[in-house]
Amino acid sequence: DADVTQTPRNRITKTGKRIMLECSQTKGHDRMYWYRQDPGLGLRLIYYSFDVKDINKGEISDGYSVSRQAQAKFSLSLESAIPNQTALYFCATSDYRTSAYNEQFFGPGTRLTVL
């Protein structure tokens, strides 16, 4: 969905490096989410944010941190990357304020490889 953008789209980094993945949205949605997907598996929730001041841990938050800089921006950081964080990362948004549901709108994904 072009309304949800992720940068970079691909990244190769080394063990121990700090890396930031960025997500921006022009949909005006209040909620934003970060997921990771491993080959052959579904998505696992890392962090989610209901608004700028409300951030919640998901299923697998260890080793990750997030920042909601503005309603439209939600960044995911890997403090010290390790190989098992190699995965496809997705950002998603939802318009709970208007719809009262969490229908997710996904970005195109960031493919991260940690060597």
Add this chain to the structure above:
Amino acid sequence: SQQGEEDPQALSIQEGENATMNCSYKTSINNLQWYRQNSGRGLVHLILIRSNEREKHSGRLRVTLDTSKKSSSLLITASRAADTASYFCATDRMGDMRFGAGTRLTVKP
């Protein structure tokens, strides 16, 4: 652990046949959603069913929800080759979204 588990993991059918995928989950939910993913791209929302609903239709899609059994099914009728994709169920519990591992559907022309 993941909330939803889809069954089967993979399904192969001929064009024109119906495809049924099942999802089981573990805790109470606000709603259950189904998504589609093509080859590592972002997921696309298909349909949502609220916890107080039992069945919902959208075009060729039919979703059922049985909260007593904590299960849902997605039926795609008159399948097409373009329906080939992975399908995921996702549960929403107070904004906490949990996805299953997905069903890989292949529709042969």
